[in-house]
Amino acid sequence: DVKVTQSSRYLVKRTGEKVFLECVQDMDHENMFWYRQDPGLGLRLIYFSYDVKMKEKGDIPEGYSVSREKKERFSLILESASTNQTSMYLCASSSVNEQFFGPGTRLTVL
Amino acid sequence: GEDVEQSLFLSVREGDSSVINCTYTDSSSTYLYWYKQEPGAGLQLLTYIFSNMDMKQDQRLTVLLNKKDKHLSLRIADTQTGDSAIYFCAESNAGNNRKLIWGLGTSLAVNP
Numbered sequence: 001d002v003k004v005t006q007s008s009r010y011l012v013k014r015t016g017e018k019v020f021l022e023c024v025q026d027m028d029h030e031n032m033f034w035y036r037q038d039p040g041l042g043l044r045l046i047y048f049s050y051d052v053k054m055k056e057k058g059d060i061p062e063g064y065s066v067s068r069e070k071k072e073r074f075s076l077i078l079e080s081a082s083t084n085q086t087s088m089y090l091c092a093s094s095s096v097n098e099q100f101f102g103p104g105t106r107l108t109v110l
Numbered sequence: 111g112e113d114v115e116q117s118l119f120l121s122v123r124e125g126d127s128s129v130i131n132c133t134y135t136d137s138s139s140t141y142l143y144w145y146k147q148e149p150g151a152g153l154q155l156l157t158y159i160f161s162n163m164d165m166k167q168d169q170r171l172t173v174l175l176n177k178k179d180k181h182l183s184l185r186i187a188d189t190q191t192g193d194s195a196i197y198f199c200a201e202s203n204a205g206n207n208r209k210l211i212w213g214l215g216t217s218l219a220v221n222p
Contacts, residue, residue, distance in 0.1 A: 004152075042214035043153075043198070058209075090152055097141060099210060101152035 003027070004102035006091050012108045019078040021105050023091030031094040032074035034058075034066060036087040037104070043090065049074055081109045112136040114213040116199050121219045128186040130216045132199030135180065142175060143210065144184045145198040153198060156184070186218075194220045 007022035025032065033048040035058075045058030047066040055066050063085060067075040074093075078085055086109045092099040116132045134142070139161050145153040159166045159173045159182070166173045172185040186193055199213040 040214070043212045045209065048209065092153075097158060098143075098155050099153075101145075101154070103152045104150075 004091060004093055004100050006089075006102040006105050008105050009103060010106050010108075012110065013078075013081050014110055015082060017078075017081050017109075019081050019107065019109075021076040021078075021089055021091075021107070023074045023076070023093075023102055024072055025074075025093035025100070026072065027093060027095070027100065028071065029093040029095060029100075030071070032068065033092040033094070033099065034064075034074065034076045035090045035092065036060070036085075037090055038087050046076065081107075083109050085109050112201070112203075112211045114199055114201055114211050116197075116213040116216050118214065119217050119219070121221060122189050124189060124191060124220055124222050126189055128184075128189045128193065128218055128220075130184045130186075130197050130199075130218065132182040132184075132213055133180055134182065134199075134201045134211070136201055136203055136211065137180070138203045139180075139201040141202045142173075142182050143198075143200040143202070144171075144173065144182075145200065147196045147198065147215070149195075156197075189218075189220050191220045191222065194218055 004025045034046045035043045044060050049055045049068040065077045089105045091102040113135045122128045143158040144156045146156050147153045170187045174183045196215040198215045200210040
């Protein structure tokens with residue numbers, strides 16, 4: 001059974017903290033994605049990666065960075081968290097025809 | 111740029127059919143998708159259709175594609191309370207599914 005896991009379901013951080021969100025997939029997929037989901041705004045792509053050490057900016061990369069040191073792991077980094085980064089963060093990996101999603105991390109920045 | 115639009119809310123009675131509609135602008139779409147998101151969960155692929163098809167049926171789900179009008183619909187027969195969720199339409203024009211263009215999601219409420 002295919003699986004995408006995210007390190008935390010819920011996370012509370014303070015403004016200015018550095019935040020790491022981890023995503024691991026066990027399907028040997030090359031493509032991995034980070035989205036944020038906000039009410040009324042749907043899913044917005046932050047970054048994606050199509051190979052180890054490769055990354056491309058999505059639609060809203062500002063305030064975020066990513067790391068892909070191993071094929072199975074794709075990390076999203078908030079260098080200095082701000083309150084407007086409070087959101088649901090969804091990781092996905094893809095085969096040719098389908099994106100598989102993790103359960104999401106609900107991040108609150110106080 | 112490419113855009114995908116869908117209505118935000120739909121309410122149906124249990125046992126009725128639900129039809130969720132989606133329009134898209136990219137004339138070179140290759141795949142069109144329907145994803146389901148239950149409360150507090152990630153997204154799950156329900157079904158997808160290749161752009162050279164006009165219909166796909168999978169148990170209670172029927173997908174209709176009108177490529178000329180760039181219109182996609184998802185019909186759920188005999189809708190159950192467990193079908194209450196947000197349904198996302200998405201399209202891709204890259205065969206390797208690198209990026210999807212997403213609609214905002216339709217929230218389906220099923221009333222007993």
